[in-house]
Amino acid sequence: MRQFRLSHFLFWRNKNLILPFAVKTINVRQKITTAFLLLFSTFIYSQENRFQVFFDFDISETNTTSSNKLSQWISENPTAIIDKIYGYCDAVGTMEYNDALSVKRAEYVLQTLKANSIKINEAIELKGFGEQFAQATVQEANRKVTVYYTIPQKEVPKSKLSEEIKTLKTGDKLTLKNLNFYDRSGIIVPASEPILRELLTILTEKPNLKIEIQGHICCQLGTDLEDIATIRAKAIYNYLIANGISSSRLKYKGFGSTKPIHPIPEKNEQERNENRRVEILVLQSE
Numbered sequence: 001m002r003q004f005r006l007s008h009f010l011f012w013r014n015k016n017l018i019l020p021f022a023v024k025t026i027n028v029r030q031k032i033t034t035a036f037l038l039l040f041s042t043f044i045y046s047q048e049n050r051f052q053v054f055f056d057f058d059i060s061e062t063n064t065t066s067s068n069k070l071s072q073w074i075s076e077n078p079t080a081i082i083d084k085i086y087g088y089c090d091a092v093g094t095m096e097y098n099d100a101l102s103v104k105r106a107e108y109v110l111q112t113l114k115a116n117s118i119k120i121n122e123a124i125e126l127k128g129f130g131e132q133f134a135q136a137t138v139q140e141a142n143r144k145v146t147v148y149y150t151i152p153q154k155e156v157p158k159s160k161l162s163e164e165i166k167t168l169k170t171g172d173k174l175t176l177k178n179l180n181f182y183d184r185s186g187i188i189v190p191a192s193e194p195i196l197r198e199l200l201t202i203l204t205e206k207p208n209l210k211i212e213i214q215g216h217i218c219c220q221l222g223t224d225l226e227d228i229a230t231i232r233a234k235a236i237y238n239y240l241i242a243n244g245i246s247s248s249r250l251k252y253k254g255f256g257s258t259k260p261i262h263p264i265p266e267k268n269e270q271e272r273n274e275n276r277r278v279e280i281l282v283l284q285s286e
Contacts (some may be wrong), residue, residue, distance in 0.1 A: 049080075049150060053109055055143040057092075060104035062112075070109075073126030074116045076268050077151065083121045084148040085110050087128040090139040095130055103128030123145045151269070161198050165209075165280075173214075174280045180273040184217075184228055188233035189273075196239060199280075203245050210284035212251040213237050218275030220257055221264050228276075236278055251283065 051073055057061055062070060087106030089098035106126050114120060135142050136169055164174055179195040181188055188196065215225055216235030224230075233252035241247055257264060262271040 002240075005258045048117055050146055050148045053105075053147070054175055055105055055141065055144060055145070057090075057143065058101070060101060060106050070112065071116075074113070074118060077149070077197070078118075079152055079162075080149045081121055081152065082092045082110075082124060082147060082149050084125040084146075085127075086146045086148075088133060088142055088144050088146070088232065089129075089131050091131045091135055091144040092139065095132070099130035099132075101128075102130045105145045109147060119261070161195065164201055165202055165206075167281045168285055170280045170282055170285050174282075176278045176280060179278050181232055181276045184226065186228070186231040196236065199236075200240060200243050202240040203240060203249070208286050209282070210249045212253060212280045212283055214281060215252070215254040216256050216259060216275060216277050216279070218266060218272040219264065222257075224256030226253065227254060231254050232276070239272075 002225035004280075053062055053066055053070060055066070080097075085106045087109075089102045089105075091098075093101075095140070095184070097115045103126075106128055110120070110124075110126060132141070133142075139283060161174075168174060174196055178200065179192045203211075213233045215229035215231070217228045217232075230253070233254050237250050237254040240250060257275070260275045261277070262275055264275070266272045266275060
């Protein structure tokens with residue numbers, strides 16, 4: 001049982017009144033620092049992934065609901081590599097107690113991940129911050145562990161883009177398979193860069209080919225408020241122009257999430273990658 005601090009008075013709190021919170025997965029992009037992004041034939045990129053586990057009051061182990069959500073994350077991310085685990089507490093109780101509790105929470109999550117064969121970075125950073133961080137107004141939101149992880153990039157199968165484009169006629173459409181983007185960005189994942197270079201080669205070798213680049217997003221229904229779909233299409237458009245393709249042969253357009261391949265919300269990262277895509281509409285084949 002933990003003590004409350006209120007001026008010079010101490011009193012006890014009934015932890016059974018606190019409702020359990022579940023796990024939520026957050027994909028967070030680090031700031032991209034680069035100059036002349038599209039004046040070169042490669043993209044500069046960086047991504048940080050994290051998920052959070054929320055705890056009941058004064059407890060260092062996840063409850064049934066949270067455990068189920070954590071198990072779901074593990075099943076959806078079997079190749080994840082855990083880099084950092086940070087534990088936190090609310091501001092109830094002494095600082096010393098909260099420091100120790102936050103470490104226990106972080107260690108509990110670490111052992112759960114290990115028990116489920118999730119790979120742990122040899123240089124993993126495990127810390128307990130106690131209550132010494134920017135506290136949320138709602139105390140329940142402060143009882144958490146944040147796990148930072150990376151997903152190794154899969155090798156992209158050899159593209160058949162050149163062969164597929166040979167058969168296309170004016171009005172035909174082609175999805176650029178494996179040309180995937182990070183969430184809410186115009187930055188392609190590194191494994192997809194060969195596809196972009198191949199598209200450039202095809203347009204260079206076929207000087208009469210004209211195309212419209214069509215961008216799509218994942219994960220959200222309704223209006224594309226940030227216009228990410230257009231940003232993605234324009235990123236490819238700018239790349240091609242920067243590498244010698246005439247703008248008279250190119251158009252671009254964003255469709256938001258109005259034409260998903262998979263129903264939204266998607267079930268996993270593969271479906272999200274496939275929804276956040278670029279398609280090519282042939283405006284003139286020869």
